[in-house]
Amino acid sequence: MRGMLDWFSGLNVIQKVLAVLFAALLIFSASYLVTNGFLWLAGAGRTDSPVEEGAVPEGASAGSTGTASASPGSTVPDFAVEIASARWEGGKAVVEGTWSGALALSSVHCDLLEGGESGRSTDWWDRSVGTDMSFSKRTFSQEFVQAEGRKIEAPIDPESSYWVLCSGQFSGGWSMTDTAPVKGTPPG
Numbered sequence: 477m478r479g480m481l482d483w484f485s486g487l488n489v490i491q492k493v494l495a496v497l498f499a500a501l502l503i504f505s506a507s508y509l510v511t512n513g514f515l516w517l518a519g520a521g522r523t524d525s526p527v528e529e530g531a532v533p534e535g536a537s538a539g540s541t542g543t544a545s546a547s548p549g550s551t552v553p554d555f556a557v558e559i560a561s562a563r564w565e566g567g568k569a570v571v572e573g574t575w576s577g578a579l580a581l582s583s584v585h586c587d588l589l590e591g592g593e594s595g596r597s598t599d600w601w602d603r604s605v606g607t608d609m610s611f612s613k614r615t616f617s618q619e620f621v622q623a624e625g626r627k628i629e630a631p632i633d634p635e636s637s638y639w640v641l642c643s644g645q646f647s648g649g650w651s652m653t654d655t656a657p658v659k660g661t662p663p664g
Contacts, residue, residue: 555579557644557652564638564660569601569620571640573654576614579646584609584616586642590630593639593655599623600632607642616642622663634664 555577562571584607589595601620609616638658645651
């Protein structure tokens with residue numbers, strides 16, 4: 477130990493700073509590797525349950541998908557988000573839906589997709605117009621109106637198909653989504 481102190485005291489200021497930074501980097505790297513090794517070993521015997529794999533709760537609609545942040549072995553509660561209608565009304569798309577189940581709903585967010593159920597999100601609509609929710613009736617609606625005051629990269633194509641995807645965030649970290657085609661003809 478005495479030899480190391482003599483070596484360190486013989487260094488100039490820049491060498492001392494570099495030596496301290498190197499030692500800190502070495503300690504950080506070693507602790508990172510030890511922690512990762514411990515976490516890997518601790519998780520090696522764990523098996524994934526259907527809840528972790530995104531099981532769909534019983535009673536969910538055919539287009540619904542579920543995701544969860546529940547612990548292994550917990551049961552999937554019965555809850556759903558369902559789109560009742562999606563249609564073009566003049567120059568806007570309107571989606572209406574409901575949610576059900578014993579879990580408390582935090583929010584619903586809907587998105588307008590071009591090209592089908594797994595299409596791309598459009599930049600045509602105004603993101604500041606959010607989803608209206610009635611907690612007493614357990615219903616939601618959203619109007620997709622054209623964005624004003626900015627350049628739209630991909631305007632609505634009257635020949636293309638459009639879908640809506642709505643996702644509900646529930647208590648306990650649960651979420652549920654549903655998709656539906658937008659009926660009617662888009663503006664253009």
